[in-house]
Amino acid sequence: MSSGRRKPPRGSSRGHGTGTGPGAARDLRVKVRTARRRKISSTRWLERQLNDPYVAEARRQGYRSRAAFKLIEIDDRYELLKPGGRVVDLGAAPGGWAQVAVARTGALDGKGRVVALDINPFEPVEGAICIEADFLVEDAPDRIVDALKGEADLVMSDMAAPATGHRKTDHLKIMALCEAALDFAREVLAPGGAFLAKVFQGGTEHELLAEMKRDFTTVRHVKPKASRPESAELYVLATGFRGRDRSGD
Structure with missing residues (x-):
């Protein structure tokens, strides 16, 4: 599942992600x-x-999508993607986040490792191990673990179920995906690792936040500028994973 060799996207190094584009002068507005x-x-x-x-x-x-700039902005601020790091990208299609992760971990040169999964078909991202599968299917987590070949430094999830237009229903669906991603993160993260997941404004469930605060030293909500202002999209970021062996809890 390898695409032709290409140069990494420009602007993928830390601190130069948004470059001159989004902040530069814009053309006249296009009417359709x-x-x-x-x-x-x-x-x-x-x-x-x-x-x-x-x-x-x-x-x-x-970049394959504007979503790349969301991760670039979050990473520029919190430094989640480190050279040589192992990263799991859930809900990866079309591959914008994976492109950023590959560039910043050095996976293209064999230094880091990026495993990207999505239920929808997407063109393989050079430098990443790409898996087409439903994350909620029983064997999907095992396939990710086999490809990761070690503990993860970051598990990130941009998964979202198809919108119904009913705010409460959409919120419950995305929270279920976030909980599934968190359960997986607990199993694969190395101590000190981080978890980043999409949620919707309206509140991450109190029980889920409480669980995160038990498992991580810091939990916060993040809304990058690249997220459209009118969107209810929000991200929950948990850093400083305490590890699985916490007999004192």
């Missing part, structure tokens, strides 16, 4: 007319994409 067979919601999405500076900058720098 509603086509006969296109829904109004689809027209709005297309117009938003065409006018989004992060979309344009992702294309310029060779």
Whole structure:
């Protein structure tokens, strides 16, 4: 599952992720007319994409999605991706986060290791081990562990179930995915490791936050600037994993 050899995306080193694109002067706003067979919601999405500076900058720098800048911003602030680190990327498609992780861990040169998984097909990311599977299927975690070949330094999840439009239902679905990712992280993280996962505004469940605070030294919510302001998307970041052997608890 290897794609042709390419140069790593520009701007992938720490501190230079957002470069000049999203903050630079923008072209005049593009207006999209509603086509006969296109829904109004689809027209709005297309117009938003065409006018989004992060979309344009992702294309310029060779990232597969604007989501790459979310991870770049979070990593620039909290330094989660270290040279030689082992990283698990859940909900990886189309591969923007994996691209950033490969560049910053040195996985392309064999220094780090990045295992990326998604239920949807996606083009393999050079330098990453890519798995197409449903994370909630019984053997999926074992496949990740086999590919990781050691404890992880970071487990990150950008998983999200298809939106229903019902806020409470969507919140419950994404929280279930976050809980599944956290359970997995507890099994594979090295002491001192970190966990990063997408949730929705409206509150991470109190029980889940309490569990994180028992397992990690620091737990915080993060909303990177690259997340659209109108989006309910939010990330929970837990750092300083205490390890699995805590007999004193």
